[in-house]
Amino acid sequence: MNRTQHILPSGLVFAVGVWITWISYTQAPAEAFLFPRLIATVFVVLAGWTFAKAVMGKSKVGTGLSRSMMLNILPGLAVMGVYVFWAATAFGFYTATTVAFFVLLSLYDPSSHRDAWVWVKRAVITAGFIAVMYALFALLLKVYTPREILF
Amino acid sequence: MKHLLAGASIALMSLTGAAAAEEYPERPVMMVVSYGAGGATDFQARIVTMTAGNEDALGMPIAILNKPGAGGRVGWNWFATQADADGYTLAAYNVPHFIAQSIKGGVEYSTDSFEPIANWGADPAVFVVAADSPFNSMQDVVNYAKENPGKLTFSGAGLFVGHHIAALQIEKAAGVKMAYIPTKGGGAAAMKAVIAGEVLGGVNNLSDAFRAREAGNVKILGVADLERSDFLPDVPTMMEQGLDVDNASVNFRGVMVPKGTPQEVIDKLAATVPEMFKNSRVASKMEAGGSPMLVMNREEVQAMWAKRQETLQALLAGL
Amino acid sequence: MEFIYYFGDVFSPLSFMLLLGGTIGGLILGATPGLSPTMAVALLIPFTFQLEATQGLILLGAAYTSTVAGGAVSAILLKIPGAPANIATTLDGHTMAKQGHGAKALQLSFLSSAVGGIFGVLLLIFLTPVLADWALAFGPSHLFWMAILGVTVIGSLDSASVVKGLLSGCIGLWLSTIGFDDIMGAQRFIFHPSLGGGINIIAALIGLFAIPQVLTMFAKGRNSGAAEVIAVQKHSVLDALRELIRRPRALTIGTVTGSVIGLIPGVGGQIAGLVAYDQSKKFSSESEKFGKGHSEGVIAAESANNAMVGPSLVPLLTLSIPGSPTAAVLLGGLLIHGIFPGSDLFDNHPEVAWTFINSMLIGQILMCLFGLYIAGLAARVAQVPQSVMAAVVLALSVFGAYSVQSSMGDVYVMACLGIMMFFFERYGFSAAPLVLGLILGPIAEANFIQGSMIANATDGMTTYFLGGALNKLLITIVLASIAYSAWMELRQRRSQTPADKTEVRT
Numbered sequence: 001m002n003r004t005q006h007i008l009p010s011g012l013v014f015a016v017g018v019w020i021t022w023i024s025y026t027q028a029p030a031e032a033f034l035f036p037r038l039i040a041t042v043f044v045v046l047a048g049w050t051f052a053k054a055v056m057g058k059s060k061v062g063t064g065l066s067r068s069m070m071l072n073i074l075p076g077l078a079v080m081g082v083y084v085f086w087a088a089t090a091f092g093f094y095t096a097t098t099v100a101f102f103v104l105l106s107l108y109d110p111s112s113h114r115d116a117w118v119w120v121k122r123a124v125i126t127a128g129f130i131a132v133m134y135a136l137f138a139l140l141l142k143v144y145t146p147r148e149i150l151f
Numbered sequence: 152m153k154h155l156l157a158g159a160s161i162a163l164m165s166l167t168g169a170a171a172a173e174e175y176p177e178r179p180v181m182m183v184v185s186y187g188a189g190g191a192t193d194f195q196a197r198i199v200t201m202t203a204g205n206e207d208a209l210g211m212p213i214a215i216l217n218k219p220g221a222g223g224r225v226g227w228n229w230f231a232t233q234a235d236a237d238g239y240t241l242a243a244y245n246v247p248h249f250i251a252q253s254i255k256g257g258v259e260y261s262t263d264s265f266e267p268i269a270n271w272g273a274d275p276a277v278f279v280v281a282a283d284s285p286f287n288s289m290q291d292v293v294n295y296a297k298e299n300p301g302k303l304t305f306s307g308a309g310l311f312v313g314h315h316i317a318a319l320q321i322e323k324a325a326g327v328k329m330a331y332i333p334t335k336g337g338g339a340a341a342m343k344a345v346i347a348g349e350v351l352g353g354v355n356n357l358s359d360a361f362r363a364r365e366a367g368n369v370k371i372l373g374v375a376d377l378e379r380s381d382f383l384p385d386v387p388t389m390m391e392q393g394l395d396v397d398n399a400s401v402n403f404r405g406v407m408v409p410k411g412t413p414q415e416v417i418d419k420l421a422a423t424v425p426e427m428f429k430n431s432r433v434a435s436k437m438e439a440g441g442s443p444m445l446v447m448n449r450e451e452v453q454a455m456w457a458k459r460q461e462t463l464q465a466l467l468a469g470l
Numbered sequence: 471m472e473f474i475y476y477f478g479d480v481f482s483p484l485s486f487m488l489l490l491g492g493t494i495g496g497l498i499l500g501a502t503p504g505l506s507p508t509m510a511v512a513l514l515i516p517f518t519f520q521l522e523a524t525q526g527l528i529l530l531g532a533a534y535t536s537t538v539a540g541g542a543v544s545a546i547l548l549k550i551p552g553a554p555a556n557i558a559t560t561l562d563g564h565t566m567a568k569q570g571h572g573a574k575a576l577q578l579s580f581l582s583s584a585v586g587g588i589f590g591v592l593l594l595i596f597l598t599p600v601l602a603d604w605a606l607a608f609g610p611s612h613l614f615w616m617a618i619l620g621v622t623v624i625g626s627l628d629s630a631s632v633v634k635g636l637l638s639g640c641i642g643l644w645l646s647t648i649g650f651d652d653i654m655g656a657q658r659f660i661f662h663p664s665l666g667g668g669i670n671i672i673a674a675l676i677g678l679f680a681i682p683q684v685l686t687m688f689a690k691g692r693n694s695g696a697a698e699v700i701a702v703q704k705h706s707v708l709d710a711l712r713e714l715i716r717r718p719r720a721l722t723i724g725t726v727t728g729s730v731i732g733l734i735p736g737v738g739g740q741i742a743g744l745v746a747y748d749q750s751k752k753f754s755s756e757s758e759k760f761g762k763g764h765s766e767g768v769i770a771a772e773s774a775n776n777a778m779v780g781p782s783l784v785p786l787l788t789l790s791i792p793g794s795p796t797a798a799v800l801l802g803g804l805l806i807h808g809i810f811p812g813s814d815l816f817d818n819h820p821e822v823a824w825t826f827i828n829s830m831l832i833g834q835i836l837m838c839l840f841g842l843y844i845a846g847l848a849a850r851v852a853q854v855p856q857s858v859m860a861a862v863v864l865a866l867s868v869f870g871a872y873s874v875q876s877s878m879g880d881v882y883v884m885a886c887l888g889i890m891m892f893f894f895e896r897y898g899f900s901a902a903p904l905v906l907g908l909i910l911g912p913i914a915e916a917n918f919i920q921g922s923m924i925a926n927a928t929d930g931m932t933t934y935f936l937g938g939a940l941n942k943l944l945i946t947i948v949l950a951s952i953a954y955s956a957w958m959e960l961r962q963r964r965s966q967t968p969a970d971k972t973e974v975r976t
Contacts, residue, residue, distance in 0.1 A: 009897045013637065020644055023659065032656035035915040036647045043640040050637055061631045061898030069689045076688035076860070077889070084868060084885045089878055093869065101861045108857035110692050125858060133869065141513040143873040144181055144214055187798065188512040194802045201519060216876045218667065221650030225667035229877070232663075257657055304927050330927030335916035339798065343735060343791045347606040350924065366790050366812025439808025
């Protein structure tokens, strides 16, 4: 199992290495790609070595991933993806952050979902955090974040 | 789905656009600066917009947004392709930089992508040498370059920016070949190279050179402009020294909006912004900072852009 | 000794309030994952419009000093460096926190920050004219070799496998070439419009360190039993002080390295911590303990990154050349009040110059006091439930990455790099060498290209890059550094039994 797991990332890095080497040596103007060529060459050699080691099953470093771990991560990762790549600009930063924060809190909070007080507590934490974020970024530091709905 | 949403939002925007122009601006306005915080453009942009919140100006503050990178290309690319044309996103322009870059290619903007509003400053390029340099006039520089073709190193802030244009013009006017060394990190890095003696000379902003001369670090040999500067009345222009260099490299800074901004908004900005620049508090801060001001209205800027486009096309044709 | 006359000004009620506010605010901003010192200072500039020049500078100076130190808090407790300068602090600091010594690590980091910081400011006060010449001595060829010296650190940095460490460094170097090339203006590897401006170092830093932490917290799931709560043992400040005195070598190496590197314009404080960490590891009698929660690692890294603050202002104050991004922002803050750094500053506005410098000196002490107080609160931070912490860090990362240059592209880059890094970390790749590559790439490249242009116009590549005493000295250090790393690696391999080799570090 560990071997297949190692082949995937090192294979990916190797593929990137080959791709950037190819680009560095074919794109013009050559002067601008002098440094990338140097990096790409070292990169592809090291990546090839790592990939070969992984294929031979000699990669030993790292803890790998387990099934239960992936199952734990996936819902959070999905919320994160929707939040960062879509909701943040579609709804505005503060609205999207409020929703994402509350959802993540509820997803990973060990307390029981049946208890009404737990939900109140989560809502209060979310509201408090958003208030601090708004005070810090919008009022104090005057950062202009995308705002579609509300603030 | 994505197209549908985008289409709907565009429709919505154009509906609200006409009505919004009357009350414009009803919220703070952003101004994109294509150079980093602390640079000359950023610094001046902050000063000239500081009175925007006054009732006789826009009545709303202008917030500066820095989008630095690749000699300004990053910020202007973003502005031309992604900024909302609703009057709430302005940008600072630097002529000849963005025009030269658009002629050279590889960017997504040209003079047709933007609508000028007003000009606030004109910072000519000057030729500087270290305080202990044997060169005392442009003639010395040209003579050295004639004797040592391609060996006179001089720094400037990158390729296809005002400094580079001045460098090309000097080389062309004197009929010599010199070694222009573009630096990364703007005019400050180019100035450091001159002071440290890494290069024999350099092209730099008048405002920065003025400061460096006050600090006793450099000598200024010539101004690449049509007239002498009020800040440096003792420094002759290139023309006075027999070099046919006009004001094509002068760094004009001003405000523009993306093409497609409602005409009412442009008119309102074109009427208020030049007045805002003329505020006495702005003028005194600009002078204290060593930054030459030149307020021009929309029509004057349009004419200046068109003229630069022509000059630069001719100058860069051979490259 | 002129500076003593102006001490009074620092203690005028308004100035002192600003100093206090700047220090506390700076510590909090610095400790917030995603806010770097440069950004904190840039965001504070508008506040100084309303103030007098001196007072405005006090605020900026205090904020600069304390944000650099504040970055250690999140580096130690959460393994999220507040700025590139704090990367080295995560290596031992976070390991210490995991072992329950979070309070001790924080105390050590603030104490050594103060020692380094005060030394740096004293250098600025007494040796400014000498140092200015030094700063100018570094031309493109020397900066190139400095960057290469940084690269030699990559292989030995926080990675169980040297090859994977180097490969991570290469990935970083490659990422740094993405975008418009600054000198030629050519487009390189822009496969998505978000990358037009290149990969912003701060956004990348947030992504590479914060997002894997968020995902690691997710990975523990809802099951509260499995979630390990980091215990923080109480630790007395006196013990920390004693520990610091027992480690003079790390403190000296950190302070000196930080001061020297801080002085060089263009390299800046970003790599001071890492180089100091690497050097003190090489000189330490207990080098095998580094990376496993050794106090010397924290001391060296933190004393270095605060020692660089004072010297990094030398080129700005004397020559009017900003040597670092933060200094560039400070220059703007000065100019807006009509003050030109350079001899003008010290001759015509000595009250501004000296009050500013003095406030940084007092600021270091205040920063240390408040920092030690914060260290006492560390236990509370560690008790925040994982679910809350994950959501907080994620939101801060998004806001932080966005506010660097108000660009959604940076947020996307941050998230993508972060998610990739989480998975790659499981297979022995690591974030620290990657970020180091990202920092060093542009320095090495720009100086190499600039240097070779000058060389081609003048005396040729060999003379330019290999000639001169400073070049030779730097090359010697680079070679020594490589040789030493190789020797250590060989010695370690020989002494290891096969069982040790497969030992897994997380």
